[in-house]
Amino acid sequence: MGKDLTQVTTTFYICDGGSCRKAGSDPVMRATRAYLRNQGLWNTTHTIKTRCIGRCEDAPAAIVHPGDYWYKNLNGQNVITVMQRHLEEGKPVEELLVFKEGSTVINSDKERPKKVPKPFSLVEDEDLGVIYSTRGFSTDQYTYPLFLYLAETKSPATLTFPHGQTHSFQNIQALEYGKYQLIMTFKEADLTSILAFTLAGIPKTEPMALQRSRVLVTEFFYEAFNPEKRGIRLKDKMGRLLAIIWLDSTDEKVWNYCLNVQLSMSEVVIQS
Ligand code: FES
Incomplete structure (x- = not known):
């Protein structure tokens, strides 16, 4: 049977695109799933591997819903803090956020200039x-x-x-x-x-x-x-x-x- 979505309160979208894999998204995904399984949170949460979510400079990156929280620079340790904060306190880990709903700036440590075509x-x-x-x-x-x-x-x-x-x-x-x-x-x-x-x-x-x-x-x-x-x-x-x-x-x-x-x-x- 597929995931019972009626029970899910929080979803972690973990990027599995090329840049994130290179930067270590596998340990992030493994740590996330192991934590949720062992804490008995498997049925009320969902983890989804995504393709590139467009924030390669912040790799490994992830999104947490509800709330539209975009995370940067994750690893096997800080992702546990992210999960605990969301699941236990309903709050994000501000210092790891690159963006959240309502933000007017991108809080990246490595923002790249937008690529634009050269003039004619x-x-x-x-x-x-x-x-x-x-x-x-x-x-x-x-x-x-x-x-x-x-x-x-x-x-x-x-x-x-x-x-x-x-x-x-x-x-x-x-x-x-x-x-x-x-x-x-x-x-x-x-x-x-x-x-x-x-x-x-x-x-x-x-x-x-x-x-x-x-x-x-x-x-x-x-x-x-x-x-x-x-x-x-x-x-x-x-x-x-x-x-x-x-x-x-x-x-x-x-x-x-x-x-x-x-x-x-x-x-x-x-x-x-
Ligand atoms: S590969 Fe993860 S944001 Fe691009």
Whole structure:
């Protein structure tokens, strides 16, 4: 039988993401579960291993509910104090909190500056000529939303491959994100084309072709002498061109989406 959630008063979400594991989340989880078991608190509490909760600099990190208490720098000893304080006194351990409901500041000892894309800069590109360009983020937390946006809005944007094959997102029929790959189906003039890009991190044991098609560089650009000519260039790990998504010069919506959502800019910012 699964956990009887009707009995649970307190839940400990312990991060088991890569940074937390490296920093020692296993001893934290083991100590937590052993303590709860031995104190007879197993049925009234719940422990959940999570993937990254977005506070890697505070690893090992955890969240306690109720109360939305976010903890930092846990170890096999201080997590016992955390549990005792919550379960016996209904209070948090303030000095280990990175955040709690109502806080207006993050109380981290190692807060990292937020990563933001660089401003556009003028470059002479050997393939595209004189352009303004900047790199976006290339994890699938950005690339999947980008493709999804283009597909869902049936944007007037064209996917162009190095060998000349082109497909319009206005003709996309389906888009599916599997384990690592994004599979897109285009139907154009009775011809159905199925295309794939690898977006997720992929183990080295997977076929080389799959690894090679991984999008690891995403460049947003516009031509210096023809600013309406804009696009997104996708490259692999070695900097080889995978494809270019050319945006329609009359369509501002996609470009604004790129600036606002993908690049966190409200307008084009140029390196001075
Ligand atoms: S891996 Fe734990 S917060 Fe990121």
